[in-house]
Amino acid sequence: MIGKHWKYLQYVLRHKWYVFVECRKLGLPLWVGLLHDWSKFLPDEWIPYANYFYGSEVGISRGRDETGYYKPGESGDDAFDLAWLKHQHRNPHHWQYWVLIQDDEDTRVLPMPDRYRKEMLADWRGAGRAQGSKISTKEWYLKHRDKMILHPDTRHWIESQLGAVSLLLWLVRGKWPAEDEEGKE
Ligand SMILES: [Zn+2]
Numbered sequence: 001m002i003g004k005h006w007k008y009l010q011y012v013l014r015h016k017w018y019v020f021v022e023c024r025k026l027g028l029p030l031w032v033g034l035l036h037d038w039s040k041f042l043p044d045e046w047i048p049y050a051n052y053f054y055g056s057e058v059g060i061s062r063g064r065d066e067t068g069y070y071k072p073g074e075s076g077d078d079a080f081d082l083a084w085l086k087h088q089h090r091n092p093h094h095w096q097y098w099v100l101i102q103d104d105e106d107t108r109v110l111p112m113p114d115r116y117r118k119e120m121l122a123d124w125r126g127a128g129r130a131q132g133s134k135i136s137t138k139e140w141y142l143k144h145r146d147k148m149i150l151h152p153d154t155r156h157w158i159e160s161q162l163g164a165v166s167l168l169l170w171l172v173r174g175k176w177p178a179e180d181e182e183g184k185e
Contacts, residue, residue, distance in 0.1 A: 004054035008053060008054050011054075011130065012040055015037070016037060017130075018126035019123055019125075019127070020126075021033075021126070023122040025122075045086060048082065049080065052080040092112070095148055097116075107149070109150065109151045112154045124140065
């Protein structure tokens with residue numbers, strides 16, 4: 001019983017450590033790295049996460065594809081899905097936080113303030129290291145790029161940080177990524 005909580009605690013602390021290091025590299029203040037993912041310690045996130053990842057033998061890769069990304073709609077665990085939703089709503093470093101679902105108009109996407117987009121990048125880099133991912137953050141981003149709803153400003157910033165994303169996409173698709181964005185504006 002205590003085993004899964006212990007294993008999950010070790011995972012969360014390892015994740016926090018790597019994200020902390022990446023936050024510092026991006027010049028974020030100490031407290032940003034220290035507070036990162038604080039809400040994971042609330043019972044309504046902690047318990048469903050510990051059950052989901054360490055309640056069985058699968059471990060932290062459960063419900064993720066080979067790159068560590070959560071597979072949409074495949075968790076099969078309603079308690080986990082609710083905890084993940086709460087986590088997104090409590091933590092502005094998740095891009096989902098900035099997606100505004102409007103009552104009867106189209107979804108709007110707000111730009112992420114610099115502090116949060118930096119923390120998001122640190123989170124991606126740190127998560128990759130904590131999970132022992134074999135691929136780079138850029139490769140990871142490119143695989144999932146089309147599923148992420150980002151404001152064009154946020155997307156440009158992220159892609160300039162990751163480097164050569166535009167060039168790669170241009171080689172593959174024959175157009176610059178910014179051109180994709182224009183139709184959505
Ligand atoms: Zn988070």
